[in-house]
Amino acid sequence: MFLKNAWYVAAMPEEVGKAPLARTVCGEKLVFYRGPDGKAVAVEDFCPHRGAPLSLGYVENGRLVCGYHGLAMGCDGKALDMPGQRVRGFPAIKSYAVEERYGFIWVWPGEPEKADPAMIHHLDWAEKAEWAYGGGLYHIKCDYRLMIDNLMDLTHETYVHTGSIGQKEIDEALVSTKTEGEHVMTSRFMDGVQPPPFWRMALRMNDLADDVKVDRWQICHFHPPSHVLIEVGVAHAGQGGYHAPDAVKASSIVVDFITPETETSHWYFWGMARRFKPGDAALTTQIREGQGKIFNEDREMLEQQQQNLLRWPERHLLKLNIDAGGVQSRRIIERKLMEEVAA
């Protein structure tokens, strides 16, 4: 069961080009394409004529044409026309609210009439010139909530990402979690530590010494339905840490949009927004490649964790203080789900 009346990231804009894109979101099998005005739209991936997937068809003048027998569909899920046939009376297929914003295509898998674009989570960094963004997409075979847990407890960096961003001090630093309304925040500050390889690279790229001690921070923000945005960075030690002036730090936001596909799989849109050298495309590529490798290290752990949970469904997992971020995030999802079901 998923929170359906919510905005999820469904695709990157370049994925919805000339050809239709098949993608299942929250159990809804959708096809995305661009309508007559170039706007991204989505309807069910099911031709009302013979049940063929519309995603095997093509787009012509903003009309989605079934590749089996030529039925043309409108963005509203109504049949438009078909050579030699009267099709206007066909039962419509479902259409979905879709918005393109902040460099992502968002979908609202629930009731379209409730879909208010103003409810799309605001991304300040996506609108400002001093920021640059690069990211990718992974298909992960586990419950999307396991990925939320993963990202709201960065303790795992020490173990899963040993060679890049992990360091022993993460384990040792106190973690603090608080919830304000639907916003969960988990923070960790490590002062006077050696920067691990990824951050040494970031310091160098930012023209800063990388062989000195740093103050490091991680502030994870959960927002429903399943966004995790993590402020991360290092500053030369003793200069104020998170609050240090830009000239002595390298900081960025790890961006995680976690979109359920089925109960045991999800689309993981990952990336990094950085507030240094925004015009340096080579740096964007370098960071994306590094981050892609790191996030791929989580895959086996999460997918096998999922298999273990399916095998032992009766077992209760333990919730330590480091798990508070995930626990509180799930509680918000659960509460909103109850509200949605009740409504």
Place this chain on the structure above:
Amino acid sequence: MFLKNAWYVAAMPEEVGKAPLARTVCGEKLVFYRGPDGKAVAVEDFCPHRGAPLSLGYVENGRLVCGYHGLAMGCDGKALDMPGQRVRGFPAIKSYAVEERYGFIWVWPGEPEKADPAMIHHLDWAEKAEWAYGGGLYHIKCDYRLMIDNLMDLTHETYVHTGSIGQKEIDEALVSTKTEGEHVMTSRFMDGVQPPPFWRMALRMNDLADDVKVDRWQICHFHPPSHVLIEVGVAHAGQGGYHAPDAVKASSIVVDFITPETETSHWYFWGMARRFKPGDAALTTQIREGQGKIFNEDREMLEQQQQNLLRWPERHLLKLNIDAGGVQSRRIIERKLMEEVAA
């Protein structure tokens, strides 16, 4: 549920050679081999001794010998002998009526005592010297009836086979369907059109101009349990079309034997019988290769259509006039199935 008291094409003769052939037809797991007289026979693919598949064994003097412990089986499904054992009292496995005719091996998956070889669908072209035949076999993961629908409505050629036999005029031509007893016929005639690439090739091979307008026809014939034979051809325009003299036309029969394997898979025996240049083996190869590519284009559409129908089992597909051929064919299958169940 399948029509079991019927003749289906099970294999091509060259598939049943020295080694036994495992093949499931209408849910029956069979092994085909050649008995003492070289005649193709079929029994259940299950050794009554330890349940090993007999298809892993070998044929010796027309006896099927289990490859696990050497039990020799007779064509009637009775155990013949086994070194050092008395096996004549073993319970028999099922044997099936099999006939080799018209260049195909046919099986009757139902009650053998009802299997009358005279009921095998007559193929005139297979017996006459002025015809040549070439074809192939595909395993397709969808309900065999979706393939019947596909072949009884050639509208899809415009969309699925754009680069070979599709052309816009198929969509525009009126389609007419009629049923006579157990024979469904769907026809379409397109006069004065440009021949598409496949037919230009056929005209050239037939020593005819390929850069002129043609009259094109498609007459699909369904016969139970699941045979679709399609008269197709082009004649230089204005010479009588389907009835034009041989000297100005290229015509052939698309041969489709569609044999259920499971509820969601089938064996698709496809081919083309042509009434021109029957002795030209290179032409047979060329046509088979072209046709093989074309029929492979249907695969993804049909298999994904099947997946969609499994996902939305409650949805009713729409039946347009172009679907009449499939609808009437399915009605005949349904009626015969009810008769078979009642009997």
Place this chain on the structure above:
Amino acid sequence: MFLKNAWYVAAMPEEVGKAPLARTVCGEKLVFYRGPDGKAVAVEDFCPHRGAPLSLGYVENGRLVCGYHGLAMGCDGKALDMPGQRVRGFPAIKSYAVEERYGFIWVWPGEPEKADPAMIHHLDWAEKAEWAYGGGLYHIKCDYRLMIDNLMDLTHETYVHTGSIGQKEIDEALVSTKTEGEHVMTSRFMDGVQPPPFWRMALRMNDLADDVKVDRWQICHFHPPSHVLIEVGVAHAGQGGYHAPDAVKASSIVVDFITPETETSHWYFWGMARRFKPGDAALTTQIREGQGKIFNEDREMLEQQQQNLLRWPERHLLKLNIDAGGVQSRRIIERKLMEEVAA
């Protein structure tokens, strides 16, 4: 359902090295590693913190550390510690009795308090210098009892292993089976036969003429839960056969430890213990490679037999005199299983 209070071979010692080893035995998902004293141990492959497989972690000073968030487990399944957390109150996961003996790692998947190492099946050859052993491990997708049947009836050698150890005379020789307590013994003696290729090789390696007639024997011993040890050999004909002096024979023991994984898969530890040229490592390799090829020939037959049995669950297999070994072995398993369930 498996006999759980029994010793099974779980791994070869070299498989449990620096990294933890995931292996499912009798439906129990286990992780094997070496504890502080280097002794092999096993616990459930499930971290009590978040359910991650412990086999994805690492071993540090004999402590199994979860690779997700660093929980360290003890050999008894109790949580030891975790950075910054109090974990001693965590519910323990199951731990298992494990012994390393005779060159194998044995596990007792049932109640550890009943696990008496003295009950490990005694292997005389594994302790004596005049014997050499070589073997391997296959994962086979069938019920482990089908493998017991296979090995307790060597008639199949004639059919499955034609080019190596099979020969027509196996079929013709009388087979005799007897049960003494929990020990089933099936014997076959073939006097004055041509040695098949594998045995010609063994004779040559043993500096004996290989172009003469031999007396050949096969004595299969089943011991619960699922061990099959087969005395096999050939002696120059007329010298006493099984009882002939060493100087005129080549003999060995085929070693088969058959460890259930799931109801339809098992781990097959196969090998050969020989009492000639024990110091010849090249010979060990040569025999292992030959035997590996032979035992791989059984795989397709057994796995497809399993598929057939699943497809026709209602069919009763026939039990001939050659099947007596398997039948009596299964009867012992069944009786012990009833005792275990009753207890």
